[in-house]
Amino acid sequence: HAFSPFKDDLSASPQLFTPMSPYDVDLPIQTEDGLFGSQFNQPKELPADFSVDLSFLPDITQDKEQNLSEDGHEMQEKLDGSVSRNEDSGTFVNESSLSCPDASQPSPEESSVCPPLTPMTPMTPVTPASASESSGIVPQLQNIVSTVNLACKLDLKNIALHARNAEYNPKRFAAVIMRIRDPRTTALIFSSGKMVCTGAKSEEQSRLAARKYARVVQKLGFPAKFLDFKIQNMVGSCDVRFPIRLEGLVLTHQQFSSYEPELFPGLIYRMVKPRIVLLIFVSGKVVLTGAKERSEIYEAFENIYPILKGFKKAS
């Protein structure tokens, strides 16, 4: 796949970032007297020479820190080999009808990581920037890619003829490219009845847009349904507002980073938990992609922010 520098193009196609095999980390957490309620609380300030990336570990207490370097190394070794795919699409409730529950339902995966004890303080809600130690920056969603099955064979020539907003060039691409103004999105409609919807800024927008495309197809005379709507990829971006020494970051986080200035100006950071790919640029702008849920984007950013802060000052 061609690697195009896409600093400005935030509608990254899903194929560019095939995520690493997920490593399901289920470590027991010891809560420190109810202080750590939210998943987004950061662990305590680490000593400066602590170079292992802890992005895959949830909240952890002082006495566990000693074992972390070994754990981190072990986990990375396992990753280097072939880890059996952990099907995490099962966390998404299967949507087979139009009146299905919406995407904001918390996944069962999240709840398994919660502490078993009832803390003294109530659990803080899973929203970004709510915990006192968080960065205060909220990544903005830029693009949502979703798929849906219209469950009927489609005559693409016919669609392109009768629809104003359709583009069809079979020699170039075997699908109709359709666009609607609100929500401003683009859809790829295939003759098998499968459809890809891109360009929305939120999960709900993506769903609404997909439904509108389905309606257009219905109005054109096809018995289109709306089956298996699924968010396939979410892209977010934000700005940490300070320059970052990418050469330093790739040295200390070599297992997760790929920085090839000959190829691309940004550093590609493949976070393990959550399984998100981050593009980090010298200007401090960060692009996060590969998420199936928006909480993964927020969590990934909260994980990377302290690491980036470590590279803030040049010397």
Next chain:
Amino acid sequence: GRCPECGSAALVEDSHYAQQQLVCAACGCVLAEGLLTTTYSDEQHLREVAYSQSTGQKEQLSRCMQRGIRRVQDLCKVLQLPSVFEETAVGYFQRALQHPAFHLVSLEKKELLGGCCVFVTCRQHSWPLTMGTICSLLYAKQELFAGVYLSVQKELGISVPALSLADLVKTHLSSFHLFRRAEDVPAPFVEGEEQVVARTLQVVELASETWLVTGRHPVPIVTAAAFLSWQSLRPAARLACSLARFCEVAGIPLPPPARLRLRELHEILLRMAAQLAWLRVFHLDKKTVVKHLGDLLQHRLVLLRNAFSLQDAEEQHGEAQGEGSAGCPPAAEPGQEEGCSLEGKRQCDSSQRPLLPPCLIHPRKRLRTAALSESDAALTGDEPISDSEIEQYLRGPQELRAFRKAKAWQ
């Protein structure tokens, strides 16, 4: 064994026409002879049968693998790499070719795969080979190579250390044709390699400290730095020489970004020169500042600190947006600054600028997509969709007729 005639151990397998013979290289005595013809049962011992006639049952490597390994070995030889590199690269290649991700890729990509393995091996041994070099050896498009390289890194789980700029300087400069007198190299242009390398290393380090290196292609920076260093070693004769001419004489291609890097370096040097007491009397421009490169490099730590306000980068980010308006009055004594650095000792100058990457100093105006509005945020995705909204996207009967007439549909 030893020759029965002269006792020499120099035995050679040679063929007398089609007959295989074991001959002593010292005296020429024939020790053993092969058969002129072979039988099917002899095939296993003598292997005199054509490849296409053989059963291939002993074959362990596919043709594709054999060809690929040979290619990898050739690349290593052309690049004059140590023999250890060849073994490692071949090992990687074998692993890669057998990996499901690469087993069925096109032959074009398999050739690139070999190049990737050589490249990865070099990087792991800190041998500064650039992708550009490998691509030109493979006659490959850089995008295709990039894709294969990233896949190799991911699928084989190989960690590749970053390219060392210092090593790159040494190798890149060694290919310059400036270090000995030649027909096309004017005498005043010839320079000692060591001096140029030493100074270029310093300039590259300076560029790195001032954010000119991060995120940029390394070769143009090295080219620009080498040019400046070479000029500064004999400014009288070389200031008139342009970057293009320099590359021409040195026998290297001029990468387009090198001009921009040169401009950025000039800007940095001029700011530093403005802080050097004995240089302030001169009105330096980008040509003349090169003459003092030696001095500037020698005192670079102090000059950098004075030339660039090292305020908290976050504050600077906000200030950099409003370019041109300094905000802090020129301070007569250190410690009197209001909006300036908390470290105190800096001279707060209106001509100072923060030490930031160029993309933050000159931000490109870009349309910022607004965050979701209130009404958008309250969207559920299940809103009713009006017929009229959908119908606006459908062609009416008149329009259809006109469209059909106008365009002969394939």
